[in-house]
Amino acid sequence: MLGHALFVIIVFLIWELAAARGPLEPTFFGRPSGIARYLYKGFVTEGQLWLELGYTVLGAGISFVGGSLCAIAVGLVFVKFPRIHRATEPYTTLLNAMPRIALVPLFLLWFGLGIGSKIAVGFSLTFFIVLSATIAGMRSVDRDHLLLSRALGATPSQIFFKVMLPSAVPVIFSGVRLGLIFALLGVVGAELIAAEHGLGQTVAYLQATFNVDGVMAILILLSLLGLGASSLMSRLERNLLAWQ
Template sequence: MNTRTQTYVDRALAVAGLVALWQLAASLSWVDQLLIGSPMGIAAYLRENLFGDGILLVDFGWTMLGTLAAFALGTLAAIATGVLFVISPRMERAFEPILAAVNSMPRIALAPLFLIWFGLGLASKVAIGFSLCYFIVLSGTVAGGRSVSQDHSVLAVTLGASPWRKFIHFTLPTAVPTIFAGLRLGLVYSLLGVVGGEIIASEHGLGQQLSLLSSQFNTNGVLGILLLLALTGAGINGLMNVLENALLRWR
């Protein structure tokens, strides 16, 4: 058995051991199930609501729709702003204090304002996710744009490359890895922002279900949705890794 396979086996055994201990503690009432739920109860909840009546599938669809919309809008705006700042440092110096002040505001505190502006529907959740994604991707874009080797910049100028060709052939390829690091975090934080907005006030979504289940003291339901969100986040991160490796194969 090679090292990689051994690692997967060890991880599976560790998870299985923890789940077995959790189920034993719940079954023997070592800890009240109202506090920790039980693996079997979580599995039953997910089976009924995912594959039974499909309620969670609908809410999952709403959450992912808001996440993808927030990520797409936040990424486009952030990359456009980042490229502008890299090309024009004067513009960055002018807007940096404003953006820093806005970025320092807690998004959950701004959620009621977004609800007033955009209502209880999907738009307010997209706005919260956008506000988180935008600044993360913007930071990665600016850092990537500034990471180009000074020797390459001098070489490009010496060879008579125009600013546009210099950007396409030198700055952008160098910046892509750093930008992707920001994109990976931006997508995860878009999900967090959308779910957070749904918890506060929403008509649909996993966050709305979390709020409802917690008010009913349904621990298994709350933990089931948290497990679903954790698996979704891990899947998003894995997908971004595959995409990054495919696009950066040339490196």
């Protein structure tokens, strides 16, 4: 941890010196001192960034939870009833192939400029990622375990809930962790196009006003937000899968 902190400090010092001495033009690359001033003003002096951060986190959280729960439920139904999966697979593949960012104008038309359209984009990204992971995890169960369970007289429901589902949890959780990141990306991407609030909308405004320090500050903030979410999910995964 100390090594990572030292590396980041060195990178920012080199960046600041390069911006001050000339190799890097602050107009195009910003400088760490300007980034720090923007963040201090946004979080401490004026506090406006708390509101924008809250909108983005709320949208990403709702789309992640809703998309993950729906995807896991649908995935379990597909595995339990293969005929339903075969009948719907072409349509789910077609929907998943659609570029969600290109659908943002439609979501804006349907759900408005508010947080609803951002949740719809994040939900659509999370749903298909977690759905694929759920199906893959359930199908990756060791066949020897299934044969042994049947030989010992386990019922189909017991095999499903006590053998298949626990064995598939690691793969499902990998999809859930990835779904969290894509929920955040979807919400921010939709905010960049059109929004009333959010960090994506803030980046769009700062870019239009040529405030490079502000743009860099929001990008760093989003990176830290994604890193924190990923680390939290990894820790939760280790705790939940400690039995393995």
